[in-house]
Amino acid sequence: MKRRSFVHCSACASLTWVFGCGDDAAPPADSGGVDAGSDVGLDAPVDVGLDAATCPDPFTETTFVDVVPFVGAAGPFHVRTGQGWDGRLLSDLSLIPEREVMTNEDFYLRTFDPDLLDRSAPWSVEVSGLATPRMLSLDDLIASGVRDMGVHVLECSGNGPPTFGLMSAGRWGGVLVSDVLDALEIGADATALEVIGYDEHSVPSVGGHSTPGASWIFTFDQLRDAGAFFATEMNGMPLPNDHGAPVRLYVPGWYGCTCIKWVTGLRFVDATEPSSSQMREFASRTHQPGVPNLAADFLPATMDQAAMPVRIEKHRIDGAVAYRVLGILWGGYEPAREIVFSWGFDDFAMVEPCPVQMTNATWTVWQLDWRPAATGDYSLRMRLEDDTIPTRRLDTAYYARSVTIDEV
Numbered sequence: 079m080k081r082r083s084f085v086h087c088s089a090c091a092s093l094t095w096v097f098g099c100g101d102d103a104a105p106p107a108d109s110g111g112v113d114a115g116s117d118v119g120l121d122a123p124v125d126v127g128l129d130a131a132t133c134p135d136p137f138t139e140t141t142f143v144d145v146v147p148f149v150g151a152a153g154p155f156h157v158r159t160g161q162g163w164d165g166r167l168l169s170d171l172s173l174i175p176e177r178e179v180m181t182n183e184d185f186y187l188r189t190f191d192p193d194l195l196d197r198s199a200p201w202s203v204e205v206s207g208l209a210t211p212r213m214l215s216l217d218d219l220i221a222s223g224v225r226d227m228g229v230h231v232l233e234c235s236g237n238g239p240p241t242f243g244l245m246s247a248g249r250w251g252g253v254l255v256s257d258v259l260d261a262l263e264i265g266a267d268a269t270a271l272e273v274i275g276y277d278e279h280s281v282p283s284v285g286g287h288s289t290p291g292a293s294w295i296f297t298f299d300q301l302r303d304a305g306a307f308f309a310t311e312m313n314g315m316p317l318p319n320d321h322g323a324p325v326r327l328y329v330p331g332w333y334g335c336t337c338i339k340w341v342t343g344l345r346f347v348d349a350t351e352p353s354s355s356q357m358r359e360f361a362s363r364t365h366q367p368g369v370p371n372l373a374a375d376f377l378p379a380t381m382d383q384a385a386m387p388v389r390i391e392k393h394r395i396d397g398a399v400a401y402r403v404l405g406i407l408w409g410g411y412e413p414a415r416e417i418v419f420s421w422g423f424d425d426f427a428m429v430e431p432c433p434v435q436m437t438n439a440t441w442t443v444w445q446l447d448w449r450p451a452a453t454g455d456y457s458l459r460m461r462l463e464d465d466t467i468p469t470r471r472l473d474t475a476y477y478a479r480s481v482t483i484d485e486v
């Protein structure tokens with residue numbers, strides 16, 4: 079394991095701390111999920127890339143016993159279920175400590191490649207609205223040159239318990255939206271862009287849960303500030319069809335519902351533009367005040383800072399039982415210095431980033447040594463110490479996870 083560059087952690091508590099999961103984190107344990115007896119070492123804990131000198135790891139001398147499952151979160155993971163709009167693939171978050179990104183096969187899916195999409199004709203993107211109308215070929219769209227856009231975490235705004243499997247990180251390649259806009263003749267009265275995606279499936283959504291029409295309207299400032307890009311590559315490979323090939327929108331830090339797949343149109347609008355059907359469908363899940371009629375009245379659909387455990391391992395050390403809680407921090411716009419892990423009303427431990435959280439673009443892995451006093455059912459919750467950092471979703475106990483502890 080190579081050493082990574084660390085920010086020195088002067089105040090790592092003896093039992094609790096967090097650590098980053100950098101580029102040289104250990105390779106994936108396997109692709110089949112984490113069960114007792116899987117590649118997650120039975121005798122030795124997994125080396126997750128913790129720098130022993132900077133952030134000592136109390137689990138190097140322990141004996142791994144078992145993974146303690148989260149209640150109801152058995153999956154199935156990494157298998158396609160449903161069809162069309164209701165097509166889903168859940169990612170197994172317990173693999174994250176060994177993964178910088180999800181593989182393209184394991185990356186979550188929300189809506190499958192539309193069966194009515196005709197890929198035989200060359201792809202084109204229609205420029206319309208308050209701009210000189212034009213048909214852009216794929217080559218026109220990526221004329222500024224496809225670049226590495228870095229690793230970003232994507233989370234469906236409808237991601238939820240018990241698996242929270244509609245979340246994954248990937249390394250994306252593409253072109254900045256702002257570079258594409260620079261090459262267009264946009265009317266002086268235009269203030270915003272509607273990014274439109276293909277959205278027709280032969281099979282209707284069961285119970286009408288998903289409404290037809292995929293588009294999101296962004297102000298030019300929002301796109302520029304977020305570093306929004308059109309992605310054509312995912313983890314060094316051409317974008318898979320299910321993930322929006324040949325081109326999807328990616329808005330770093332915003333929920334997945336804004337990251338329009340199979341982009342077919344760029345429509346320029348002004349502040350009088352009504353919100354789109356997709357924006358209205360996802361209004362509550364993106365924390366809007368009601369369902370704004372105007373796109374301009376939508377808040378940015380950003381993911382606030384959040385945290386949750388993703389894997390709990392039971393270990394033995396000197397006859398005692400210790401639980402290794404591995405978790406993630408993600409979302410938000412500034413690093414969290416202290417997070418609080420609680421398992422009961424009066425029972426909590428402070429987790430200090432060690433090394434500090436380096437990025438909000440993707441997840442940061444943390445761990446702690448948890449020694450509950452009694453056996454029983456626990457609801458594990460996180461919160462941030464710093465109340466200047468917005469944590470709208472975390473604050474509602476949304477990311478609480480249940481475990482049953484049978485030995486202490």
Ligand SMILES: Nc1nc2c(c(=O)[nH]1)N[C@H]1C(S)=C(S)[C@@H](COP(=O)(O)O)O[C@H]1N2
Pocket residue numbers: 163185186187188189232233234235275276277292320321322333334335336337338339340
């Ligand atoms: N055209 C189109 N784009 C779409 C959707 C869709 O249904 N149609 N779903 C959105 C939602 S709700 C999410 S969470 C992300 C999921 O991206 P993924 O399937 O690549 O993980 O795509 C978004 N882009």
Ligand SMILES: [Mo]
Pocket residue numbers: 188233234235236334335
């Ligand atoms: Mo979503």
